[in-house]
Amino acid sequence: MSRFLNSRYAELHPYVPGEQPKDRTYIKLNANESSVPPSPAVLEALSVPLINGMGRYEDPHCMDFRKAIAEVYHVTPEQVFVGNGSDEVLGFCFLTFFSGRSKICFPDITYGFYQVYADTFGVDAQVFALKPDFSIDVDAYVRTDRHVILANPNAPTGLCLPVSDIERILRANRDRLVVIDEAYVDYGNKSCAPLVEKYPNLIVVQTFSKSRNLAGARLGFAIASKEIIKDMNAIKFAFNPFNLSEMALAAGTAAVKDTAYLEKCVKQIVKTREYTVQTLRSLGFYILESHTNFIFVKHPVLFAGDYYRRLRENGILTRYYDEDRIRDYLRITIGTPEEMDEVLRVTKSILCAVA
Amino acid sequence: MSRFLNSRYAELHPYVPGEQPKDRTYIKLNANESSVPPSPAVLEALSVPLINGMGRYEDPHCMDFRKAIAEVYHVTPEQVFVGNGSDEVLGFCFLTFFSGRSKICFPDITYGFYQVYADTFGVDAQVFALKPDFSIDVDAYVRTDRHVILANPNAPTGLCLPVSDIERILRANRDRLVVIDEAYVDYGNKSCAPLVEKYPNLIVVQTFSKSRNLAGARLGFAIASKEIIKDMNAIKFAFNPFNLSEMALAAGTAAVKDTAYLEKCVKQIVKTREYTVQTLRSLGFYILESHTNFIFVKHPVLFAGDYYRRLRENGILTRYYDEDRIRDYLRITIGTPEEMDEVLRVTKSILCAVA
Known part of the structure; x- marks a missing residue:
């Protein structure tokens, strides 16, 4: 160094x-x-005029992309934040809400990046051990007042929590945030996205890197209350307003529409x-x-x-x-x-x- | 909020x-x-096989792109950091070196984002007034021990400092960093990039958004000592390792080669x-x-x-x-x-x- x-x-x-x-x-x-x-629509979206027009900045508010996501997930564009991969979206969650002052918790066995973010942003992290069968110890998250981050399904176990268990965690303390990382949700689990109206302390994060075959395009998003999304966008505009390229926006918009x-x-x-x-x-x-x-x-x-x-x-x-x-x-x-x-x-x- | x-x-x-x-x-x-x-080579680089292969993650070390930049600027790939626009590169400079503890300075009239970064990352920022003719007051930067960030040419004035003046600032205190933001350098100014061997406290930042006609592709880079670049990459890997998409890497590599x-x-x-x-x-x-x-x-x-x-x-x-x-x-x-x-x-x- x-x-x-x-x-x-x-x-x-x-x-x-x-x-x-x-x-x-x-x-x-x-x-x-x-x-x-990826969807053939992605290839079509990355057209010659789009590429030749890249002398211009893209829309930093990413409204067309956010509208397309909102339509698929039955929320409003103001409830959608988009990022350069779900890793960046999670990074912005940490920067916006936890950086330098908060206490969070997550399982001992989960996506390794949660601990890295905590270290990067000076966040006090506690791990709760998975049960012997590798299932998540829901009661531990109900009891604590820490902010929660859970991958659902979890990695690398592949196991998932029913939405009812996540609702228990959400209800236990409405003054802390619960971030549900749904990178793998499309392969057989239920998303918590429909719950954001009911729980203003919920942030659902998803990625285009798995079920949408676009890992190399770097696309991820969060769905939450419009107040939370507004906060995340404020921090984005204070770090890197143009975080998605014209190419990424076009690819993502085309892919999300092709359900x-x-x-x-x-x-x-x-x-x-x-x-x-x-x-x-x-x-x-x-x-x-x-x-x-x-x-x-x-x-x-x-x-x-x-x-x-x-x-x-x-x-x-x-x-x-x-x-x-x-x-x-x-x-x-x-x-x-x-x-x-x-x-x-x-x-x-x-x-x-x-x- | x-x-x-x-x-x-x-x-x-x-x-x-x-x-x-x-x-x-x-x-x-x-x-x-x-x-x-952008260069016609960019259109060629964004080929059908590249787009159809985006199910895979790209190289997070971005080695081909860094090699291409290194060749053009006569440095080694280990002296090159690449980012999602030069805004992200500057953001990583702040996060890696200044966040939460440092004192920096820049002109009262310059790129408005420097003050935003300082606010975002809790950095103590002092502004030095441009002289009445809008030229930079070099002596003020020679006298202070604060880290320095200068746009050269400056915006929105368009004026530039000779490299010899920047060398005076670099030599005045080798224990502080001097970040030179060369977004507009290609339109008639001399780059400080050749000085990174001589001054281990220099970071030169450039963008593809201006002279390379690729604002919408989000590409920027820094050239500095390999130790500084190693630090910036460590923080990148602790925030968003895959910060450049396969498309951005391909576009950037093709563009930089077409001198x-x-x-x-x-x-x-x-x-x-x-x-x-x-x-x-x-x-x-x-x-x-x-x-x-x-x-x-x-x-x-x-x-x-x-x-x-x-x-x-x-x-x-x-x-x-x-x-x-x-x-x-x-x-x-x-x-x-x-x-x-x-x-x-x-x-x-x-x-x-x-x-």
């Missing part, structure tokens, strides 16, 4: 994204990405997931009940770290966490049917070798 | 971008944008600027010596606020600052020759009416 670095960051440990090795071509099942193209394509892609992933789970179970794997585009698996004989390495040697990347409580598990993204057939083929040969 | 807003922001005044009215079609000369398309197109566009703007200045001077205007893609003009008879309104009525948007010291001036972006001919035509008719 340089001698100019803010001393508050001396001990900071930035988030480490999934590896992107370039030594060979891998089947990439380590970052919960999609191998499917039929979203449904088709989700249906395909769920079908592939169920088939993969069924086959792996028949091979002796224990698998948590996934509501996402990934599965979290362990095997009684095959150590997860070895499984990760053997898959990698065979050209398949997955994500292994060498951490307490979850080092027996491997997280595998659900790819195309062909990619998962290859995973199953390689897995069978690995199991034969260890048998 | 909501009752959840961080109390430190209760008095925050976000940056106000140039107006974007939609009541009619305007000649937009109010945001120092470009009416010229011939940049030179051609700059030459055209400078030529149009000189012709415009000459004609306006012949109409009695006083104009500061512009080294940018805009001019800052006043007239002995035509009040600047009136001039702004009359141009607007005639379909031409410019930027008027109703602020101390500069309310006699109007800032006019240099557009295409045709756009400037229209400005001159309308100006003549306005002058006839007031004569």
